[in-house]
Amino acid sequence: MRALPLLLLAPGLSGPVLHAGDWAQYRGPNHDGISTESIRTNWGQVPPQQIWKVPLDRGLSSFSVSGGKVFTQVRRTINGQDQEVCIALNAATGQELWATPLGIASYPDGGVGTDDGPRSTPSVDGNFVYVLTSYLRMACLDPSDGHVVWSRDLVADYGGTVISWQNAASPLIEAGLIFMNCNAAGNRLLALHESDGSEAWKGQDNPMTQATPIIATIASVRQVIFFGQSGLVSVARDTGSLLWQYPFAFSVATAASPVTANNVVYCSAAYGMGAGAVQITNAGTQLATNELWRTPGASMNHWATPVCLSGYLYGVYGQAGPTTTLRCVELATGTEMWRQPGSGSGSALAVNGLVLMTTEDGYVVLVNPDPTGYSEVTRYRALDGTLSSISGLPVKCWNSPAISNGRLYVRSTTEAVCLDVAPALPPALKLSGGLAGSGTGFQLLAANPDGSPINTNRLPNIDLFATTNLSVGLSGWSKLTNPVVFTNGQLLLEIPLDPALGQRFFRAQEKQ
Numbered sequence: 001m002r003a004l005p006l007l008l009l010a011p012g013l014s015g016p017v018l019h020a021g022d023w024a025q026y027r028g029p030n031h032d033g034i035s036t037e038s039i040r041t042n043w044g045q046v047p048p049q050q051i052w053k054v055p056l057d058r059g060l061s062s063f064s065v066s067g068g069k070v071f072t073q074v075r076r077t078i079n080g081q082d083q084e085v086c087i088a089l090n091a092a093t094g095q096e097l098w099a100t101p102l103g104i105a106s107y108p109d110g111g112v113g114t115d116d117g118p119r120s121t122p123s124v125d126g127n128f129v130y131v132l133t134s135y136l137r138m139a140c141l142d143p144s145d146g147h148v149v150w151s152r153d154l155v156a157d158y159g160g161t162v163i164s165w166q167n168a169a170s171p172l173i174e175a176g177l178i179f180m181n182c183n184a185a186g187n188r189l190l191a192l193h194e195s196d197g198s199e200a201w202k203g204q205d206n207p208m209t210q211a212t213p214i215i216a217t218i219a220s221v222r223q224v225i226f227f228g229q230s231g232l233v234s235v236a237r238d239t240g241s242l243l244w245q246y247p248f249a250f251s252v253a254t255a256a257s258p259v260t261a262n263n264v265v266y267c268s269a270a271y272g273m274g275a276g277a278v279q280i281t282n283a284g285t286q287l288a289t290n291e292l293w294r295t296p297g298a299s300m301n302h303w304a305t306p307v308c309l310s311g312y313l314y315g316v317y318g319q320a321g322p323t324t325t326l327r328c329v330e331l332a333t334g335t336e337m338w339r340q341p342g343s344g345s346g347s348a349l350a351v352n353g354l355v356l357m358t359t360e361d362g363y364v365v366l367v368n369p370d371p372t373g374y375s376e377v378t379r380y381r382a383l384d385g386t387l388s389s390i391s392g393l394p395v396k397c398w399n400s401p402a403i404s405n406g407r408l409y410v411r412s413t414t415e416a417v418c419l420d421v422a423p424a425l426p427p428a429l430k431l432s433g434g435l436a437g438s439g440t441g442f443q444l445l446a447a448n449p450d451g452s453p454i455n456t457n458r459l460p461n462i463d464l465f466a467t468t469n470l471s472v473g474l475s476g477w478s479k480l481t482n483p484v485v486f487t488n489g490q491l492l493l494e495i496p497l498d499p500a501l502g503q504r505f506f507r508a509q510e511k512q
Contacts, residue, residue, distance in 0.1 A: 021037055025123040026062055028402075032214070033349045034307055047380055058075040060112070073117070083105050084117075091404075102139055103137050115393050116413075122170075136183070161185075177192065180213075181206070182202075187204070204242065206228030209253065209254035211228075214257050220282055227257065250269065254270075274299065275299045313331055314348055328374075344359050344397075347398075366378050396414075441495055441496045441497050446508050456486070482495055
């Protein structure tokens, strides 16, 4: 009898594969606060698993996550002087890997309290970490050990001025460029080359605020949008040339970033400035603006930027304090649909098509994006002040969270926690096979180990691979393109016999 050229693999070589995503910049890879990952939402039955929880020095910086490391900024006393320090934590353990001082930490304007600290979030791209400090020092760090690769003092180099409450904007990175407002009269908007910090372009005269710029494709044009004291200014990404402007008044501070959806750009500011939305159209030769609505003094975001889902904004509205609420606002009209108390000065992201809100006192809340009314899915107490009680400070979770590789990273001004919220993995598929009835080929079957039918929702994510040499590694396997039939709850693949190939190895791989 001829030997069947087939080896069925152990489950260790077949199974689900998680597709992780870095959260490498403030508010995520698309600068919109929306995660494309899937997380588990049945927290009532299976609460998020705490991977680690660590005390942190003071700061309002958020997290960026990349390459197995978590980056943020803190305020730390070094040789008797308060310094802003970029730190890297081990994403798996929370252990501090390195700390790089970047300059003075001084916040004379008050309003935050004794746990005041850096507001800007590091950004990661390729092999480097980029940090913009409160006093406008731009630094490029090596993520392996934190040493400074290059730095630019935007005050000394460009004549930039530091505003009240200092800089809170994070570096915005794309296409080898770093975008920022250096606040130098006549040429405030600036792009530097990532590689060496050299100037790519500068221009415009829109004084800086605390708002981080965003980058988006609107009306088919890739553009960088700054929210300055004169309002919104959009420039071409590669040249800095002016595309359009939208005047918006300034008072005291503006910290929430613009939000874009369907060629509409939304902006909002506290201290009585309110909110507005402008539609951008492309006339072929230039971009034009059309204000859709404006609500002076109402429905304002202080520093937490809302997220937009299906034409509605969900975010924390109101001046910082007990009167702040989670609200739903229609993007096209500015109509407030509902408001829900209890957020404090929290933040909002989106994941799994849900709104993920962190409250000021340390809860993580999942909310259905339902414009007809507040609908809470579940909540979990992520931070409770246990570690920060060492310093006597209460929980003040003003920092925006981050989501990466099925884990949720939440910090307050004095501590941080990493929570595993990855969805439960389906059982690894079991492969079996035998000669086809005709004897000219064999049949490969993929099934659940317990014999239960494979859920049809899994089918688009299942691939079958083959190789004749195990030493090539998984990346060297060939994906099978033979027609696959779903029958009796199993996947059936018929493969012609080819004696020239000799013994073959097969595995199943399921994307998550």
